[in-house]
Amino acid sequence: MAKKTARKASRQPPPPVVRALAEPRTALPETRPPAPEARPPVARRNVDKKHTINDIARLANVSKKTVSRVINESPFVREETRTRIAEIIRSTGFTPDPQARGLAFRRSYLIGLVYDNPNAPYVINVQEGALGALRRVGYELVVHPCDRNSPEFLSDIRQLVSRQKLDGMLLLPPVSENNGLADLLREISCPYIRILSAALDDPENLVQSMDRQSAAEVAEHLAKLGHTRIAMIIGPPTYRSSQERLEGFSNALADRGLTLSPDYIAEGSYTFESGAACAEMLLSRTPRPTAIFAGNDETAAGVYRTAYLRGLRIPHDLTIIGFDDSPLASRLCPSLTTMRQPIRDMGRLAAEKLIAKISRTEGPSAAASTVFPHLVVRESSGRPAS
Amino acid sequence: MAKKTARKASRQPPPPVVRALAEPRTALPETRPPAPEARPPVARRNVDKKHTINDIARLANVSKKTVSRVINESPFVREETRTRIAEIIRSTGFTPDPQARGLAFRRSYLIGLVYDNPNAPYVINVQEGALGALRRVGYELVVHPCDRNSPEFLSDIRQLVSRQKLDGMLLLPPVSENNGLADLLREISCPYIRILSAALDDPENLVQSMDRQSAAEVAEHLAKLGHTRIAMIIGPPTYRSSQERLEGFSNALADRGLTLSPDYIAEGSYTFESGAACAEMLLSRTPRPTAIFAGNDETAAGVYRTAYLRGLRIPHDLTIIGFDDSPLASRLCPSLTTMRQPIRDMGRLAAEKLIAKISRTEGPSAAASTVFPHLVVRESSGRPAS
DNA sequence: GCACGGTCTGACACCGGTTTCCAGCCCGGG
DNA sequence: CCCGGGCTGGAAACCGGTGTCAGACCGTGC
Numbered sequence: 001m002a003k004k005t006a007r008k009a010s011r012q013p014p015p016p017v018v019r020a021l022a023e024p025r026t027a028l029p030e031t032r033p034p035a036p037e038a039r040p041p042v043a044r045r046n047v048d049k050k051h052t053i054n055d056i057a058r059l060a061n062v063s064k065k066t067v068s069r070v071i072n073e074s075p076f077v078r079e080e081t082r083t084r085i086a087e088i089i090r091s092t093g094f095t096p097d098p099q100a101r102g103l104a105f106r107r108s109y110l111i112g113l114v115y116d117n118p119n120a121p122y123v124i125n126v127q128e129g130a131l132g133a134l135r136r137v138g139y140e141l142v143v144h145p146c147d148r149n150s151p152e153f154l155s156d157i158r159q160l161v162s163r164q165k166l167d168g169m170l171l172l173p174p175v176s177e178n179n180g181l182a183d184l185l186r187e188i189s190c191p192y193i194r195i196l197s198a199a200l201d202d203p204e205n206l207v208q209s210m211d212r213q214s215a216a217e218v219a220e221h222l223a224k225l226g227h228t229r230i231a232m233i234i235g236p237p238t239y240r241s242s243q244e245r246l247e248g249f250s251n252a253l254a255d256r257g258l259t260l261s262p263d264y265i266a267e268g269s270y271t272f273e274s275g276a277a278c279a280e281m282l283l284s285r286t287p288r289p290t291a292i293f294a295g296n297d298e299t300a301a302g303v304y305r306t307a308y309l310r311g312l313r314i315p316h317d318l319t320i321i322g323f324d325d326s327p328l329a330s331r332l333c334p335s336l337t338t339m340r341q342p343i344r345d346m347g348r349l350a351a352e353k354l355i356a357k358i359s360r361t362e363g364p365s366a367a368a369s370t371v372f373p374h375l376v377v378r379e380s381s382g383r384p385a386s
Numbered sequence: 387m388a389k390k391t392a393r394k395a396s397r398q399p400p401p402p403v404v405r406a407l408a409e410p411r412t413a414l415p416e417t418r419p420p421a422p423e424a425r426p427p428v429a430r431r432n433v434d435k436k437h438t439i440n441d442i443a444r445l446a447n448v449s450k451k452t453v454s455r456v457i458n459e460s461p462f463v464r465e466e467t468r469t470r471i472a473e474i475i476r477s478t479g480f481t482p483d484p485q486a487r488g489l490a491f492r493r494s495y496l497i498g499l500v501y502d503n504p505n506a507p508y509v510i511n512v513q514e515g516a517l518g519a520l521r522r523v524g525y526e527l528v529v530h531p532c533d534r535n536s537p538e539f540l541s542d543i544r545q546l547v548s549r550q551k552l553d554g555m556l557l558l559p560p561v562s563e564n565n566g567l568a569d570l571l572r573e574i575s576c577p578y579i580r581i582l583s584a585a586l587d588d589p590e591n592l593v594q595s596m597d598r599q600s601a602a603e604v605a606e607h608l609a610k611l612g613h614t615r616i617a618m619i620i621g622p623p624t625y626r627s628s629q630e631r632l633e634g635f636s637n638a639l640a641d642r643g644l645t646l647s648p649d650y651i652a653e654g655s656y657t658f659e660s661g662a663a664c665a666e667m668l669l670s671r672t673p674r675p676t677a678i679f680a681g682n683d684e685t686a687a688g689v690y691r692t693a694y695l696r697g698l699r700i701p702h703d704l705t706i707i708g709f710d711d712s713p714l715a716s717r718l719c720p721s722l723t724t725m726r727q728p729i730r731d732m733g734r735l736a737a738e739k740l741i742a743k744i745s746r747t748e749g750p751s752a753a754a755s756t757v758f759p760h761l762v763v764r765e766s767s768g769r770p771a772s
Numbered sequence: 773g774c775a776c777g778g779t780c781t782g783a784c785a786c787c788g789g790t791t792t793c794c795a796g797c798c799c800g801g802g
Numbered sequence: 803c804c805c806g807g808g809c810t811g812g813a814a815a816c817c818g819g820t821g822t823c824a825g826a827c828c829g830t831g832c
Contacts, residue, residue, distance in 0.1 A: 097817090
């Protein structure tokens with residue numbers, strides 16, 4: 001009996017860890033069979049009798065393969081049989097086990113969402129948009145915040161994909177601009193969709209936001225209000241969106257006979273702090289700009305801060321325009337005029353596109369999907385005072 | 387040959403959908419074997435030869451069971467064998483397939499994160515905190531935004547858990563207060579941890595924030611500044627956190643000889659709009675309060691808005707205190723004094739606790755874990771003017 | 773009545789791990 | 803020297819689905 005109990009020890013609840021493998025097991029081999037202690041019955045999880053495909057097959061008096069055919073909508077099942085089995089499946093509430101299914105299909109029904117965007121509302125919205133589309137077709141989303149500057153970044157991703165056998169990946173900006181990542185995913189043939197701010201050399205894997213046109217819309221708004229001394233704070237110059245927004249803005253101003261002087265361009269980093277610092281610089285110029293187009297809402301909030309410290313009134317002394325229409329925009333006082341990005345839609349689009357890529361192994365290389373931001377005019381923009 | 391090709395059709399890429407089962411297949415059975423069209427080779431995914439436990443076993447000249455024993459740290463393997471196999475595993479970079487493993491163990495190595503909190507930074511932070519702890523032990527996080535008022539809410543959750551065989555669930559406030567949900571999870575024996583704002587009757591499944599003490603800290607701060615006409619905007623009265631914060635605040639004021647008059651208590655809903663509306667009401671009282679403790683930062687932003695519209699200066703005319711220390715707090719002008727919640731830590735704690743629950747099937751019913759917010763003093767609080 | 777071709781169906785092996793059960797080895801004791 | 807028990811390691815079955823392929827079924831044409 002003692003023997004029997006000892007045996008049981010090898011059947012302890014599955015240790016979740018696999019890492020520590022290499023380290024040479026520090027201690028005392030003599031404590032090996034340590035605990036013939038009567039281990040509690042080791043509650044098997046979910047003992048509650050879920051139906052399996054075998055149950056269904058038995059109930060329907062067919063082989064499990066036929067049930068499988070019905071589940072997978074194979075055309076080689078007689079209509080009558082199909083209906084009967086489908087009815088049984090429905091009435092028993094049977095759902096095939098994704099793990100077993102995945103094991104056989106070499107699929108996981110999991111999609112990875114990779115992001116390094118500090119803007120929480122942005123991430124959440126993409127996440128929820130994507131989830132809406134994914135759930136509908138039986139996929140789940142696993143999130144993966146990352147640091148694209150970490151030396152283990154790429155190997156982390158590689159490991160995540162291969163360990164979990166992810167069926168696809170959604171990449172959010174700014175990490176979506178990383179071509180090394182895209183190359184890696186292509187190499188391990190993991191379908192992916194990048195959410196990006198502009199055309200790249202990878203159109204079929206893209207959901208893009210038309211930043212150039214959006215920035216032009218801002219320019220038009222400012223021009224109409226009568227501003228002439230217009231400044232802009234761009235994001236990190238390596239970001240595609242920064243370039244696009246800058247070019248679109250600058251060109252659109254030029255079209256209206258206005259110029260965006262280099263003195264009036266500041267290089268931020270899409271953060272609150274950088275917005276404040278850049279505004280500090282821009283507002284020291286003489287003559288002072290009467291309007292600042294901030295790279296995003298965070299940056300705009302930084303401009304608010306500097307304006308506040310300097311006692312400038314918005315929009316009387318200074319017009320400010322943001323980009324994103326994050327919740328922050330309406331929280332600021334005065335509320336912020338900003339470009340609204342249909343972020344949730346971008347998530348949904350990206351998910352749908354990814355699913356399409358996964359399903360038809362060979363599709364007609366689709367073009368990039370695009371979404372168009374639009375201007376939400378609030379209180380922070382007005383006619384220039386002087 | 388034509389026959390052969392037709393057969394192939396049954397081998398089309400696995401249709402991800404399982405829903406439409408019941409609906410009686412609308413159309414034309416005669417189009418049944420529709421496409422003997424030469425389907426492209428149907429690229430099997432990940433053809434790139436991952437190692438399996440069999441490879442390892444062959445390399446080590448042992449049976450796969452022995453490899454399995456090493457992986458699962460069974461004591462019944464000779465030290466020398468164990469080391470040798472571990473070395474081979476390490477050098478090949480082998481990782482056991484979670485799906486196969488899960489299938490055998492009846493586990494998924496997936497944890498669900500259920501939330502209905504509109505506060506994006508909150509969710510993201512919990513998410514990342516939890517993920518840090520989960521990844522380390524081989525779990526992944528699947529996110530599940532939900533609507534606790536939807537009639538399908540509970541059945542959705544039930545289905546999610548049973549379909550994906552989730553190993554555990556993390557519940558965020560406010561949905562974490564839903565006892566029906568907790569009951570359901572207990573019923574289907576799915577381990578869960580609730581992140582909540584105060585003690586409930588379910589201590590072993592709790593990570594709680596000490597809201598009562600926190601609110602007291604706010605009271606002390608205001609008292610020290612010399613405020614006497616102090617108002618409070620609470621959250622939805624059904625939320626535990628609202629009650630806790632109210633009681634803690636009110637009692638602490640009383641301890642200092644101050645009273646929280648019913649006239650100075652407004653019932654909000656933790657939203658920006660409700661904050662503005664409640665402030666409107668509170669600021670109409672005579673005498674006007676000199677300080678408002680808002681239920682959270684969103685609400686505080688609403689108060690800012692009303693103060694802005696009324697031309698009140700902060701903190702000269704009105705002191706405002708928030709709760710959460712969300713990014714918003716430092717973006718507002720003037721910046722908001724608020725209680726900082728260690729949200730990321732709460733996520734981490736919750737995950738660790740959940741893992742503990744999952745691992746030792748029978749643990750000593752642990753007490754709730756608690757975290758303590760602390761006051762971050764910024765610009766929005768000061769001595770009363772009058 | 774029979775060969776024939778196409779439509780369905782089921783037996784069987786497999787996906788990559790795990791547990792069960794058992795046999796072989798080694799050792800000390802009688 | 804034989805026996806028995808404790809440690810190791812392997813063969814086979816299993817988890818819950820899938821692909822493969824042979825064969826049953828059925829209506830035709832001769």
